[in-house]
Amino acid sequence: MSKKKNEELKKKLSYENKNGWDLSHSSKDKVFKFSEKYKEFIGKCKTERETVNFVFDEFEKKKKKEDITVINRGKNIALIRLGSENGMKLIASHIDAPRIDIKQKPLFEETDIALLHTHYYGGIKKYQWFNIPLAIHGVVVKENGEKTDITIGEDDRDPVFVIPDLLPHLSHKVIDEKKVKEAFDAEKMNLIVGSIPFDKDEKDAVKLNILNILYEKYGIKEEDFISSELEIVPALKPRDIGFDRGFIAAYAQDDRICAYCSKEAFFDAKRNAKTVVALMIDKEEIGSDGNTGAKSRFLMDVVIEILKAQNRDVTFESIGEFFKNSEVLSADVNGAVNPMYKEVHEKDNASYINKGVVMTKFTGHGGKYMANDASAEFVGKIRKIFNEADVNWQTGELGKVDEGGGGTIAKYLASWNMDVIDCGPALLSMHSPYEISSKTDLYETYKAYKAFFEG
Ligand code: MN
Ligand code: MN
Numbered sequence: 001m002s003k004k005k006n007e008e009l010k011k012k013l014s015y016e017n018k019n020g021w022d023l024s025h026s027s028k029d030k031v032f033k034f035s036e037k038y039k040e041f042i043g044k045c046k047t048e049r050e051t052v053n054f055v056f057d058e059f060e061k062k063k064k065k066e067d068i069t070v071i072n073r074g075k076n077i078a079l080i081r082l083g084s085e086n087g088m089k090l091i092a093s094h095i096d097a098p099r100i101d102i103k104q105k106p107l108f109e110e111t112d113i114a115l116l117h118t119h120y121y122g123g124i125k126k127y128q129w130f131n132i133p134l135a136i137h138g139v140v141v142k143e144n145g146e147k148t149d150i151t152i153g154e155d156d157r158d159p160v161f162v163i164p165d166l167l168p169h170l171s172h173k174v175i176d177e178k179k180v181k182e183a184f185d186a187e188k189m190n191l192i193v194g195s196i197p198f199d200k201d202e203k204d205a206v207k208l209n210i211l212n213i214l215y216e217k218y219g220i221k222e223e224d225f226i227s228s229e230l231e232i233v234p235a236l237k238p239r240d241i242g243f244d245r246g247f248i249a250a251y252a253q254d255d256r257i258c259a260y261c262s263k264e265a266f267f268d269a270k271r272n273a274k275t276v277v278a279l280m281i282d283k284e285e286i287g288s289d290g291n292t293g294a295k296s297r298f299l300m301d302v303v304i305e306i307l308k309a310q311n312r313d314v315t316f317e318s319i320g321e322f323f324k325n326s327e328v329l330s331a332d333v334n335g336a337v338n339p340m341y342k343e344v345h346e347k348d349n350a351s352y353i354n355k356g357v358v359m360t361k362f363t364g365h366g367g368k369y370m371a372n373d374a375s376a377e378f379v380g381k382i383r384k385i386f387n388e389a390d391v392n393w394q395t396g397e398l399g400k401v402d403e404g405g406g407g408t409i410a411k412y413l414a415s416w417n418m419d420v421i422d423c424g425p426a427l428l429s430m431h432s433p434y435e436i437s438s439k440t441d442l443y444e445t446y447k448a449y450k451a452f453f454e455g
Contacts, residue, residue, distance in 0.1 A: 017355040017394045020440030021246070031443040034264075035248060038442060039238040041260050042250045046154075046233045047137045048282045048292075051095040051256060052077045055263055055280065062267050068309055070302050075282040075292040078302045079266050082309055083275040087325025090277045091266075091449055092294070092413055093259040093332065093424075094284035097252035098122030098431045100129060100163075100189065100232040102136070106225055107193070109207040114194035118163075118232060119186070122285030126184035128432050130165035134191065138230035140220050148218050153235040160235045161191050191232060234433040246354075246439055247428075253435040255284065257442060258331035258424045265449035275306055276453045284332075284409050294409035299416065320417070328420040329382075329452055330372070330410035334358040334396045336426030344403050351396025351426040353438045357448040358396040359383070360422035365405030372410035374421035382421055382452070389451030392444045396426060423448060 021028070045051040055077050059069050066082045075095075099121050106116040120126065135153025142148065153160045166175060175183045197205035198212060214220050238250035259280050266278040279302065283293030290296065303322050307314045336353045337345050351358040361379055364371030386393045398406055414420040425445045428436035 017352065018392055019354045020356055020392045020438070020444055021354060023392055031439050032245070034443050034446065035439045038257070038260050039248060039250065042248075042253060042256055043238045045095075045256060046135070046252065047231050048075045048095045048280075049139070050137065051259060051280065055079070055259070058263070058267075066271075068305065070305050072296075072298045072301070073292055076298050077280050079263065079278040080302070080306060080309075081266065081269075081271070081276045082306065083271070083273050084310075085273045085275075085325075086312075087322055087327070088275040088277050088303075088306065089272060089453055089455075090279060090326055090328045090413075090418070091258075091262040091331050091452065092279040092281060092328060092409060093262050094255045094282065094294075094409060095259050095280045096122070096282045096285050097233075097254060097256065098124045098285055099252075100124070100134075100191075102138075102191075102225070102228070102230040102232065104226045104228075106230075107207055107210060107222060109204045112195065112197070112206055113192060114206045114210045115190040116193055117187075118189050118191055120189065121231075123431050125180075125432065126186065126189060127180065129189065130163050130184075132162070132433055133160040133235040134162060134232050135160060135235035136230055136232055138228060140218065140224050140228040140230070142220060142224050142227075148220060150218060150230065158235075161193060161232065163189050163191055236434055241436060248437050248439060248442070249434045250437075251433055251435065253427055253437050254333045254430050255331070255424070257333060257427075257437055258445065261424075261442070261446040261449050262331050264446050265453050269450050269453035272454060275310075277302065277306075281409055288409055288412055294412040299413070323416040323418050326416075326418040327378070327381075327452075328410075328413050328418050329423040329449065330408050330413055330420050331424050331449065332408040332410075332422055333424045333430060334360055334422075334426045335398055335430050336428050338428055344399050346397070346400045349395065349397040350399075351394055353426060353428060354440055355394040355426075356392030356441060357386075357423060357445040358394055358426050359386075360396055360398065360408075363398055363405065363407050363410065363422060366402060370407050370411065372408075372414040372420050372422075374410075375419065378419040378421060381419075382423070385451050385455035386448055389447065389455070391448045391451055392440070393448060394426075423452075 045054050068080045070078045100118045101121050103117040103119050137151050140148045152158050194210040198209035234251045241247035241249050262278040281294045283290045288294040334351045337350045362371040362373040408422050410420045410422050425441035
């Protein structure tokens with residue numbers, strides 16, 4: 001056979017991933033414009049509560065006649081566009097992110113420095129959180145039940161906070177010679193919050209000064225910390241990366257990049273006969289437990305609200321029927337191949353930056369333990385939707401077999417007897433304080449979600 005014929009055959013039969021920047025249909029201007037709006041969102045929404053508030057405000061502005069919303073405890077939100085058919089097309093993302101929480105009795109003084117005890121949340125590499133500017137976001141519930149919102153460290157005129165690292169000159173024994181996993185003691189991750197004494201003869205005068213400032217500024221007393229949820233997050237603004245500005249660095253792109261794309265897709269999608277839902281879940285990073293996590297009853301409450309709004313009977317059977325007729329994208333990110341650590345991936349089944357939104361058939365670890373393994377039929381259906389909508393997509397496995405692994409909310413959603421597949425962009429430096437995404441992958445994720453809602 002001639003070389004030309006071989007080439008033709010290869011083109012016809014082989015499968016190859018494409019770089020999003022090479023594709024004509026996603027023009028660079030459109031992608032960059034979309035990215036600017038995303039950067040605004042990701043810079044503003046640094047906690048699950050802030051994300052719910054932001055999304056709800058936008059919903060109120062953009063909602064159509066057939067749209068309803070359900071909020072759970074300020075930490076979950078479901079955007080719902082009612083259709084006539086039974087079942088839903090659901091895109092479920094999570095809006096919690098790895099961070100550092102403040103303990104319930106946090107404030108203490110040591111060597112004339114006021115500090116807060118902390119307890120980290122989710123899978124962090126502890127060393128990444130030392131000596132970077134940090135902000136405090138959250139709520140304090142006072143004794144009278146009044147709730148005070150606190151955000152400090154984001155405005156350029158605000159102070160920031162720092163967990164101090166040890167100087168290299170003296171860290172040989174206590175840090176450098178240990179294994180990384182053991183070198184950084186979580187109980188040493190205390191946050192500097194002050195250094196000026198209230199009065200020179202007072203014991204713990206720096207702590208007293210901080211208490212006084214907190215009382216004057218927010219009206220909160222020491223005991224109020226016990227009923228608070230204060231989250232320490234990077235005080236870093238989203239920025240473009242590279243001379244060509246192709247990447248975005250920002251905190252908590254896992255998984256608010258998917259939450260953002262699902263909300264944009266929800267507002268932009270053409271109407272479907274099926275009900276479409278963009279659902280944002282909490283507590284994914286710590287195992288999906290609790291009354292705002294994916295294992296909670298909240299999803300069933302959403303379905304009950306839909307059935308009621310559709311004037312359908314709400315029975316055990318009708319809820320089951322509704323779930324059975326539903327299709328789900330578990331919208332979560334994947335770990336892109338880091339060029340310096342290619343060895344943790346198997347190159348043919350890894351996900352790559354710029355190669356589009358990633359479909360992950362299964363997550364889990366070892367012999368597919370703890371995995372939602374999407375069926376061939378469902379993968380086929382989603383693949384067809386994406387291809388017909390010209391979405392740039394790839395498949396991806398999270399690392400080599402037996403290298404490690406991880407889970408998403410997919411398996412909890414699937415336990416309701418819905419078809420579920422993981423689908424989201426691949427990030428570099430996932431779970432770090434400054435995660436990296438690709439602008440073309442961001443845009444293809446939005447396109448994929450929109451196509452799913454419309455398909
Ligand atoms: Mn995630
Ligand atoms: Mn995660």
